[in-house]
Amino acid sequence: MEKILIVDFGSQYTQLIARRIRELNIFCEIFPFNNLPSITDDMKGIILSGSPGSVHDKNYFNVDLKALFNKKPVLGVCYGAQLIAQEMGGKVEKSNKREYGRSMLKTLVNEDIFVSVSSPFQAWMSHSDTITQLPDNFELIGNTESVKNAAFRSKPGDYKYPVFGIQFHPEVTHTKEGVAVLKNFCVNICNCQQSWTPALFVDTKIAELKEQLGEDRVIMALSGGVDSTVAATLINNAIGERLYCIFVNNALLRKDEFAAVLHSYKKMGLNVKGIDASALFFKELNGVEDPEKKRKIIGKLFIDVFQSEAEQIKNVKWLGQGTIYPDVIESISVHGPSQTIKSHHNVGGLPEKMHMKVVEPLRMLFKDEVRRVGKELNIAPLILSRHPFPGPGLAIRIIGPVTEERVKLLQEADAIFINALKKENLYDKVWQAGVILLNTRSVGVMGDERTYENVAALRAVESTDGMTADWSHLPYEFLANVSNDIINNVKGINRVVYDISSKPPATIEWE
Numbered sequence: 001m002e003k004i005l006i007v008d009f010g011s012q013y014t015q016l017i018a019r020r021i022r023e024l025n026i027f028c029e030i031f032p033f034n035n036l037p038s039i040t041d042d043m044k045g046i047i048l049s050g051s052p053g054s055v056h057d058k059n060y061f062n063v064d065l066k067a068l069f070n071k072k073p074v075l076g077v078c079y080g081a082q083l084i085a086q087e088m089g090g091k092v093e094k095s096n097k098r099e100y101g102r103s104m105l106k107t108l109v110n111e112d113i114f115v116s117v118s119s120p121f122q123a124w125m126s127h128s129d130t131i132t133q134l135p136d137n138f139e140l141i142g143n144t145e146s147v148k149n150a151a152f153r154s155k156p157g158d159y160k161y162p163v164f165g166i167q168f169h170p171e172v173t174h175t176k177e178g179v180a181v182l183k184n185f186c187v188n189i190c191n192c193q194q195s196w197t198p199a200l201f202v203d204t205k206i207a208e209l210k211e212q213l214g215e216d217r218v219i220m221a222l223s224g225g226v227d228s229t230v231a232a233t234l235i236n237n238a239i240g241e242r243l244y245c246i247f248v249n250n251a252l253l254r255k256d257e258f259a260a261v262l263h264s265y266k267k268m269g270l271n272v273k274g275i276d277a278s279a280l281f282f283k284e285l286n287g288v289e290d291p292e293k294k295r296k297i298i299g300k301l302f303i304d305v306f307q308s309e310a311e312q313i314k315n316v317k318w319l320g321q322g323t324i325y326p327d328v329i330e331s332i333s334v335h336g337p338s339q340t341i342k343s344h345h346n347v348g349g350l351p352e353k354m355h356m357k358v359v360e361p362l363r364m365l366f367k368d369e370v371r372r373v374g375k376e377l378n379i380a381p382l383i384l385s386r387h388p389f390p391g392p393g394l395a396i397r398i399i400g401p402v403t404e405e406r407v408k409l410l411q412e413a414d415a416i417f418i419n420a421l422k423k424e425n426l427y428d429k430v431w432q433a434g435v436i437l438l439n440t441r442s443v444g445v446m447g448d449e450r451t452y453e454n455v456a457a458l459r460a461v462e463s464t465d466g467m468t469a470d471w472s473h474l475p476y477e478f479l480a481n482v483s484n485d486i487i488n489n490v491k492g493i494n495r496v497v498y499d500i501s502s503k504p505p506a507t508i509e510w511e
Contacts, residue, residue, distance in 0.1 A: 001204075002192055004028040005043045005072075007036065009061045009079050011050035015329060016171040017077065019366055020179060026186050027196040029364075030329050033063050045073045045190030048080025050169065054129055055079070055086045056094065062087070069159040073189045075113070081131065081165030085149070088135035095130045102174060103144040105151070112153060113164055113184045114141065121177040123150070123168035131167065142166070162189060198369070198376040202234070205361050209238035213318060218359060219310050220320030222247045222272060223391070224261040227322030227362060229383050230374040232270055234361045235320050237377070241271045243320065244313050248305050250298060251278035251404070252393030254418070255411035264383060277305045285395065285402040291511035294402065298392045316356065323360040324370060368464065387432045388466065396511040400439030410437045412490045413456050420482050430472050433460040436499070436510050444494030453494040456486060461508055469503040
């Protein structure tokens with residue numbers, strides 16, 4: 001399968017480059033600069049990413065550029081362009097000020113990466129170094145008022161394949177012709193066919209799974225979320241009832257979710273068993289307030305319950321998982337796994353504990369691609385369009401102790417909020433929404449009576465992948481109606497607030 005290789009120098013935008021290329025129906029993979037694969041025939045071109053570092057750093061990030069230039073077409077973005085300029089004999093100097101934000105880029109040619117691109121166009125800059133002199137064997141093809149060498153290319157004949165450098169970021173939406181530039185490079189320069197579609201992925205992946213799994217049995221934990229559901233459906237289409245699914249009710253799901261999702265899974269033809277372990281989870285969480293302790297208790301209990309059920313199924317060799325590409329990228333990134341902000345709830349410890357091999361059919365897909373594949377598999381919108389939900393469930397949306405009474409309070413309030421979003425056609429415009437039950441009480445008045453009850457916080461954010469998020473600007477009237485409905489219908493809550501924090505600096509969940 002043809003692909004574009006993206007060399008990661010640690011930029012926050014590297015994943016975004018990959019997403020833009022995938023949106024062009026072109027497959028691509030990200031590898032850190034210090035762990036590159038061999039350049040193979042199926043690799044049609046190479047993109048060098050940006051970086052938070054500088055080519056002036058003592059141990060600056062570098063690769064053997066000349067070796068790459070003679071194997072495939074190369075496009076350097078920001079740091080990638082600066083690296084090309086410096087290593088090939090040009091000059092890169094510190095700017096007097098950081099060049100950040102919108103600039104108007106004027107193209108000097110109407111060919112190669114600038115075919116059918118309007119000029120000038122708005123481009124997004126983000127750099128503290130500037131290319132002040134191009135190498136002798138390169139020529140200028142674009143500039144801005146403040147950036148003299150904003151785009152350049154190798155002169156014909158100097159390298160086996162063409163080389164380009166651009167000082168701006170084509171992958172961000174602020175660059176108006178960014179997608180066109182990436183398309184020109186991938187399609188016109190690298191001759192990619194734009195044939196990587198959800199339908200192709202489904203056909204190819206099912207064939208791969210049939211070969212990989214043979215006549216073996218697979219066991220998989222389902223969460224009711226998009227990733228595990230799509231992964232299970234792919235495996236099910238490959239091996240049928242030799243896939244054994246387990247859906248655990250940890251008492252921390254949304255209102256009526258266990259029964260509804262279990263029904264949906266059975267309707268889809270999945271071989272699934274529902275396990276109600278509510279009492280066990282409530283018992284172990286009794287009196288626990290620290291969020292990390294909650295996560296660890298829930299994670300361990302889940303593994304114990306899952307393992308106990310799995311042991312009743314004989315001759316299982318594989319564990320299915322809904323791992324997606326951002327998880328893979330993070331594990332092999334330039335900087336290694338990022339600092340732990342919170343423990344992640346998954347079945348990561350199970351393969352070694354149960355002596356199983358792992359099958360991860362979605363490990364090369366981004367979240368939005370998983371949804372497109374799910375649509376190709378005819379998975380019901382009820383599951384496919386669901387907002388992300390934390391692995392530990394409502395336990396980390398309850399600040400303070402987790403009790404059966406407090407879970408029911410939160411379930412009722414959350415159901416009112418989510419149903420209202422759906423009724424007003426706002427659900428699909430929000431990336432994730434939910435209610436948080438605070439560990440504080442407030443004075444209220446209902447009729448002639450004084451109340452002293454719980455405070456609930458509404459949380460709704462807009463995002464593409466959860467890495468960054470902005471709070472959703474929901475209509476005031478809508479928020480007022482939801483607040484009234486919760487206070488009037490959920491006995492125990494007398495005040496509702498709305499969280500207007502973005503990520504960063506806040507996180508999407510409160511714990």
